[in-house]
Amino acid sequence: MAQVNWATERKNMVNNQLIARGINDPATLEAMKKVPRHKFVPHSLIKQAYNDHALPIGNDQTISQPYIVAFMTESLDLNSTDNVLEIGTGSGYQAAVMAEIVASVYTIEIVKDLANSAKNRLDTLEYNNVSVKWGDGYHGWPEQAPFDAIMVTAGAEEVPEPLISQLKDGGRMVIPVDDKDGGTYLIKLTKQDGKLKKEILAPVRFVPFTRDKRNH
Numbered sequence: 001m002a003q004v005n006w007a008t009e010r011k012n013m014v015n016n017q018l019i020a021r022g023i024n025d026p027a028t029l030e031a032m033k034k035v036p037r038h039k040f041v042p043h044s045l046i047k048q049a050y051n052d053h054a055l056p057i058g059n060d061q062t063i064s065q066p067y068i069v070a071f072m073t074e075s076l077d078l079n080s081t082d083n084v085l086e087i088g089t090g091s092g093y094q095a096a097v098m099a100e101i102v103a104s105v106y107t108i109e110i111v112k113d114l115a116n117s118a119k120n121r122l123d124t125l126e127y128n129n130v131s132v133k134w135g136d137g138y139h140g141w142p143e144q145a146p147f148d149a150i151m152v153t154a155g156a157e158e159v160p161e162p163l164i165s166q167l168k169d170g171g172r173m174v175i176p177v178d179d180k181d182g183g184t185y186l187i188k189l190t191k192q193d194g195k196l197k198k199e200i201l202a203p204v205r206f207v208p209f210t211r212d213k214r215n216h
């Protein structure tokens, strides 16, 4: 394979897919320019790593399109001191992008193989402020709560109640939620004085949020 300049690929991705479509949060753009997405995709797909679409990562799951990763990151209004929870670790890419911006990222993945490989990958890349847990993210991570921001990267039927209670006052959550007509919308919830403000951001497509029926 001819030598690929990954930094150039990333710069082009940021310019053509993100800035061109209105992403303008400097911290988000900086993180997207930095995280080596090609190290989060299967080796056989490495040449497509910076393409403008999602890619399969095994176990019927996907790494989201770069634009969606950036859009969701920007929507959370992240600060450098934030403690963040992600549900749906997948490859670990989205967690790495947020880890470039915030103090700590806790991320939960329900598929054991994916949780293990994401953990190894993030360790190898020295993302020391990311913790990966295998489990059903419906319950959140009470030991590390409350969170300044919560991102769910699988399409849910409803917003899990435990996630709402683990959000700090002033905290933000973005989550794709199915509506009754079969569509899925990215929703932003902001907790203010104990109340939730809801905004509908965009129609999206995501792999489904699943539940662990064994309830362990």
Ligand code: SAH
Pocket: 061, 062, 063, 064, 087, 088, 089, 090, 091, 092, 093, 094, 095, 108, 109, 110, 111, 114, 135, 136, 137, 138, 153, 154, 207, 208, 209, 210, 211, 212
């Ligand atoms: N954020 C990922 C992409 C996630 S795809 C990345 O950057 O690569 C959605 C992931 O959510 C899948 O890996 C899926 O297994 C996981 N998932 C689905 N339901 C879940 C649940 N209840 N708890 C934790 N993870 C879940």
